[in-house]
Amino acid sequence: MDNLTTQLLAGNRRALARLLSQIENQVETAAEALAQLHPHTGRAWIIGVTGAPGTGKSSLVNALAQGFRQRGQTVAILAVDPTSPFSGGAILGDRIRMRDLSGDSGVFIRSMATRGSLGGLARATRDCVRLMDAAGFDVILVETVGAGQSEIDIVRTAYTTIVVEAPGLGDDVQAIKAGILEIADVLVVNKADRPGAQQTVRALRAMLELGHPVARQVSHHGQLMTVGEAPVSSALQVEDWSPIVVETVATEKKGIDALLEAIDAHRAHLQGEAFVKRQRQNIEVELLDRLQTALLERLNRSLSSEALRDMIDQVRQRQLSPQAAVGMLLSRL
Amino acid sequence: MSKRVPRVLIAKPGLDGHDRGAKVIARALRDAGMEVIYTGLRQTPEMIAEAALQEDVDVVGLSILSGAHMTLVPRVREALNASGLNDVPIMVGGIIPDEDRAPLSALGVAGVFGPGTSTEEIRDFIERLVAAKDANG
Numbered sequence: 001m002d003n004l005t006t007q008l009l010a011g012n013r014r015a016l017a018r019l020l021s022q023i024e025n026q027v028e029t030a031a032e033a034l035a036q037l038h039p040h041t042g043r044a045w046i047i048g049v050t051g052a053p054g055t056g057k058s059s060l061v062n063a064l065a066q067g068f069r070q071r072g073q074t075v076a077i078l079a080v081d082p083t084s085p086f087s088g089g090a091i092l093g094d095r096i097r098m099r100d101l102s103g104d105s106g107v108f109i110r111s112m113a114t115r116g117s118l119g120g121l122a123r124a125t126r127d128c129v130r131l132m133d134a135a136g137f138d139v140i141l142v143e144t145v146g147a148g149q150s151e152i153d154i155v156r157t158a159y160t161t162i163v164v165e166a167p168g169l170g171d172d173v174q175a176i177k178a179g180i181l182e183i184a185d186v187l188v189v190n191k192a193d194r195p196g197a198q199q200t201v202r203a204l205r206a207m208l209e210l211g212h213p214v215a216r217q218v219s220h221h222g223q224l225m226t227v228g229e230a231p232v233s234s235a236l237q238v239e240d241w242s243p244i245v246v247e248t249v250a251t252e253k254k255g256i257d258a259l260l261e262a263i264d265a266h267r268a269h270l271q272g273e274a275f276v277k278r279q280r281q282n283i284e285v286e287l288l289d290r291l292q293t294a295l296l297e298r299l300n301r302s303l304s305s306e307a308l309r310d311m312i313d314q315v316r317q318r319q320l321s322p323q324a325a326v327g328m329l330l331s332r333l
Numbered sequence: 334m335s336k337r338v339p340r341v342l343i344a345k346p347g348l349d350g351h352d353r354g355a356k357v358i359a360r361a362l363r364d365a366g367m368e369v370i371y372t373g374l375r376q377t378p379e380m381i382a383e384a385a386l387q388e389d390v391d392v393v394g395l396s397i398l399s400g401a402h403m404t405l406v407p408r409v410r411e412a413l414n415a416s417g418l419n420d421v422p423i424m425v426g427g428i429i430p431d432e433d434r435a436p437l438s439a440l441g442v443a444g445v446f447g448p449g450t451s452t453e454e455i456r457d458f459i460e461r462l463v464a465a466k467d468a469n470g
Contacts, residue, residue: 013386013387014386014389014416014417014418017386017387017388017389018389020389021340021389024338025336025337025338026336083368084363084364086364087363087364087365087366088338088366089338089362089363089364089365089366089367089368089369090363090368090369091359091360091363091369091371092368092369092370092371092388093370093371093373095370095371095372095373095384096371096372096373099373099380102377102379102380102383102384103379103380103383108387109384109387110387110388111368111370111388113338113368115336115338
């Protein structure tokens with residue numbers, strides 16, 4: 001077995017740090033290391049933390065990690081920030097909010113740039129989580145980039161997804177739009193000491209009720225009838241789970257116990273059949289992703305620029321439709 | 334195919350609260366296509382070494398404007414070495430009197446950048462460091 005992988009399994013933090021870089025840099029030997037480590041993964045509970053910029057994700061991760069540490073669990077944190085589309089560089093500043101965790105050998109924090117990936121995570125995030133899992137951490141917290149309405153890759157990486165909201169970011173129609181709120185297992189209203197926090201909590205609860213109706217009896221024209229007994233679950237929430245809304249003030253560590261309990265409840269819910277199902281879905285998405293990437297790379301290699309230029313001219317001269325040109329290019333693969 | 338991106342830790346040890354210089358450098362290195370881990374103010378040498386290890390950085394940049402560089406830099410070097418990071422170079426930016434340059438070099442500081450240094454100079458310096466590191470495996 002490769003030296004670094006052996007060291008990683010023995011708990012060497014620098015070996016972990018170096019392998020993380022190798023994966024990010026797509027070094028050839030990284031695939032081999034991952035193959036060796038794969039049997040050692042599957043033990044950690046993976047928690048995603050996502051939400052709009054400025055809602056307090058890093059502070060919440062800081063407070064959550066402290067909470068897990070007080071329970072005696074070890075924590076790895078993967079904090080993703082955006083790469084500049086212009087220079088390819090990035091400023092990774094999530095550690096600023098995680099000072100409380102420094103000096104604790106039960107915590108490992110790694111900052112990561114998206115490197116051009118658009119779904120709120122980097123392409124290498126999944127594999128980096130795997131390394132941390134193999135290194136033996138009990139809990140892995142993955143903080144996404146400041147996410148808007150469509151950065152939902154996290155749900156296919158994490159087991160429990162926390163969506164962080166803050167007061168004053170939108171009305172109740174924002175809350176029922178499609179997107180990020182649909183992926184929440186736990187919804188956090190952070191900065192709950194700010195004005196408007198209660199409205200945000202109410203809007204979120206009302207939104208959840210539309211999607212997960214609570215069975216209740218109402219009197220309608222004197223008739224007692226039951227409404228909304230069948231919960232409607234979206235495609236992403238297959239486990240028939242009603243998201244929990246938690247209020248926190250992360251910088252003051254308020255509401256963190258309630259948040260930990262909500263995570264516990266979701267984890268307890270996601271056991272047995274449901275967990276197998278969730279894992280299968282995640283792996284299916286990952287395999288298809290990887291297949292797509294590999295096929296695209298093969299395509300790029302096999303496609304000669306002359307052949308492409310030839311096709312372009314034929315389409316330009318109206319001798320060939322774009323559809324037919326693609327068909328011909330594909331058939332040469 | 335490997336896609337190497339230089340990683341740089343920019344930290345402010347000690348107690349002075351002037352982080353504009355550090356931010357200007359962080360921003361310039363970002364624009365030069367590097368990944369900058371920015372850790373903020375008042376970092377202890379131990380915190381810097383911990384971050385350098387976890388983030389697997391190619392170089393540690395210290396911004397010191399308090400005049401305490403002759404005490405802080407050796408302590409950061411010791412903390413890095415204690416974490417097994419003997420091979421991670423330090424560069425220092427800030428108000429550094431000329432007579433302190435030689436002693437800092439003797440402590441193993443790879444580069445000292447005073448006021449008036451162009452950001453291009455610092456970028457080129459890091460690119461050379463990273464190229465040399467990769468050449469040595």
